[in-house]
Amino acid sequence: MCSCRRLILICYAVYVLPVLPKPVKRQCTGPQVLDLLGLALSESKTANWDIEVHDTRKGYRFSSSRHPAKVEASTFLSSCVVFPSEFSFIFSFKAPTDTVNSEYLTSFLGPDRETVLMAVRYKSDWLFFDYIDDRNTKQSVGVQSRLIKDGKWHDLIVAVSAAEVSFIWDCGTTTRRTLNGRFHDNLKLKSTRFYVASRRKKRGRFTGLMQQLKFVVGSDATSLLCHSSRHFWSANRYSHSGTDEVTPVRVVDDGSEIGTCSLESKGNLVYRSRSNRLEVCQGSRWESISAGPERLDYIEDYTNLKTKSKTLDFELFRLPDKGLFMAAANQGRDRDMNSTIYKWNEHGFVPYQNLTTDMAQDWEYFRIGDDHFLACANQGADERSPHATSTVYRWSEAKRKFVPHQYFLSSAAQSFESFTIDGKHYLAMANYGETEIADVGTGNSDHSLRQKSFVYEWQPDRRAFTVYQTLSTTGCVDLEYFEAYGSHYLAAANSFDGDDSIIDSVVYKWQQSKFVAIQYIETTGAHDLEHFEIGNSHYLAVANYYDYRKKSYKVNSVVYRLSESRGKFLKIQDIPTTGALDWEYFTVGKDSYIIAGSSEDGKSKIDNTIYRWQGAERFVPVHTLSVYPSSDWEMLDIGNGEKYLVSANVKGKNNKILRILTY
Structure with missing residues (x-):
């Protein structure tokens, strides 16, 4: 629309070119798929971890006599001030059949190392997501499943948005629960830690085998894992060099060539750093992954x-x-x-x-x-x-x-x-x-x-x-x-x-x-x-x-x-x-x-x-x-x-x- 009308006699001058605007950032950005288990093991004081093979799949056993595996949240969420409001956990684990007490698959602790800001745990045949809501009140949402204690390997996705949590077993059974209170959208990350297979204390440690634990920022991981390839769920062979051979995520610039997508590379992942976009090879073409509604x-x-x-x-x-x-x-x-x-x-x-x-x-x-x-x-x-x-x-x-x-x-x-x-x-x-x-x-x-x-x-x-x-x-x-x-x-x-x-x-x-x-x-x-x-x-x-x-x-x-x-x-x-x-x-x-x-x-x-x-x-x-x-x-x-x-x-x-x- 016109900015200069006959009613207002104004002469506009052409201004000198200004400095380009700086981006106004949201409080959390970063790569979408992070190997939380690998990071925790690489930062641990324990030199050698117990690796066991059950039903052809390898997993780590976390003894209560060793220091808990942990990682500073700022290590992998380096560009964040607060915890992302939408995220997913990806677990591959085998739980013991005889446990009756709560065992933690992962926990997120505050600076005092006591307050559990968020956790995924199970007790008997119940699976729970614990969290702090937007009123700083402790909340817990649970679902019952016989799969927890059947003595078999399972792949579990826990997908969280502001008002809902979904539990997806083996890319099949999906249960959604409305959160009792909205997930806290202003959890500060400073001095916070993630603990793998525990809540830091000996009591409540996970006594089964864990093959992988990944963290997905800003996305429901269901479409990433369940609509692409079983390759993502293959055996996790960890080394202290930080190598992760389970569908590695290659980080590239937006204009970089990412290679041909073929049946041999099906399931491979590429993260385009500038546009914050994850792409998966579907066997013949690369497709952008967007699970759940995107956010500005x-x-x-x-x-x-x-x-x-x-x-x-x-x-x-x-x-x-x-x-x-x-x-x-x-x-x-x-x-x-x-x-x-x-x-x-x-x-x-x-x-x-x-x-x-x-x-x-x-x-x-x-x-x-x-x-x-x-x-x-x-x-x-x-x-x-x-x-x-x-x-x-x-x-x-x-x-x-x-x-x-x-x-x-x-x-x-x-x-x-x-x-x-x-x-x-x-x-x-x-x-x-x-x-x-x-x-x-x-x-x-x-x-x-x-x-x-x-x-x-x-x-x-x-x-x-x-x-x-x-x-x-x-x-x-x-x-x-x-x-x-x-x-x-x-x-x-x-x-x-x-x-x-x-x-x-x-x-x-x-x-x-x-x-x-x-x-x-x-x-x-x-x-x-x-x-x-x-x-x-x-x-x-x-x-x-x-x-x-x-x-x-x-x-x-x-x-x-x-x-x-x-x-x-x-x-x-x-x-x-x-x-x-x-x-x-x-x-x-x-x-x-x-x-x-x-x-x-x-x-x-x-x-x-x-x-x-x-x-x-x-x-x-x-x-x-x-x-x-x-x-x-x-x-x-x-x-x-x-x-x-x-x-x-x-x-x-x-x-x-x-x-x-x-x-």
Whole structure:
């Protein structure tokens, strides 16, 4: 959306390139698969451990007369401050048949070496997961299984998330239990230790045989082990050199060659360190492993994207068999006023096609049947007239580019919005520009921002849009269509009436084949509306740009929730913003996020905050990104676990692409 309107006469300067932003890290990152047993044995004072072979499988026996096997948590979670909130333990063990007391397979002890922060143990034919919940209360969740005392080798996965623990026996029987209290998400790692086959004391030591104990960070290990190969469960031959011959995990950079995946290498694992991604050979190809919902880890700088001039909007879209594209709405002078369509390759976006535009504000991609369209809202460079021509382009397969399809006379058009209702295709255009109005009493003319915005309907026989409905708007900058609870809505962001920026924006509802105003919401220079859905609830975020009364860009933007019973939006949260031009909603796994495009605070770089939805707490800030003044954010998901955030620079040519790393 445009950051410079006729109502506010501001000249923007091009700022000096700032220092690249530093990544904002989550509190725990690191390799996903760790050999906890190997690390504990290598750090032990005991030189030789008792190794026994039972049923062709080798295991370690831990005598109570020897020092317990342990490892400092910071040794293998070196980049962590707190314990990860999602993880798995992988055990291969054979338990004795005659034990009646609790025996610990592993335990995680606090700095006092007494407090058990977490443990996996069994007692008779019961298996338990002990932990400290988020209220610092000791909790225990157990399941009963005859497999514990049957005298056979078993492979066990204990997978833990914030609210649930799963026990998986031999990649078959799975039992899930809801945690009595949520797992503590702020367990400090400083001076904590893991103990293997004990809880440090002689009492409670594991008296059976243990073949392996692995720890998986940020992932349910079930898909890693049970959906790939039995090779992972092969015999563990440990040496003090740290060699682990049970499916070694090879650590490589993201761009490194990892070799051919074949039947001989089936089950091999590769960990890509930069993207924090684990891949397994499935016999013919490498596949990324993602067990359970992924979580946002941290954001890092990826690259700059240089455009012809400052950018007001990015529009991402895919063309079948052609790839991923992004259209930039550019504002400059002369030839630099033209806008560019970029295409994604393995290194980023590269220019694909230039299109002649006239102070472009917004791009909208849509599809009708087999045809692909791009609509460009042009504000117009002629300050003497608000009128300009906005254009709908159509993809030409023969020319392999977009060509003009239809022109619209517009009044400083700000945005297009496409949608379908009952099988019919519509295109709405938001007009901002001034209209000359004659005073009846004096005969003098004046300029007003009361303007008609239009809804167009697609006519299949004419292959063109025709006017379907007019909407009375005032300095309208954005139109947002959405469906909620079986009804169709269109919301209009009105930003300025010629005298004040505190005016009503309007929510329209589709009734009897037209849009009818059902709610007026007071906004402050509203520039963008973002509808999104979390669970079964519908929300509308308003980006408020400027308070004309206070002459200030520091304005609260607002999040509303749609009340199904009342049929109206109710305010649920104010969020401080600075010259907000855009809201972008996106998800990572099951988590919901929003980020506002902040454009004004007098600096060359501005903090843009990512907020995460946390239920009763509403949206809470979780990451701060220092980028060029931003007019638009777009979330880019190119598949295979690669996600990016793209920020449009409203004051310069260098736009920012940031990479989202997940775990």
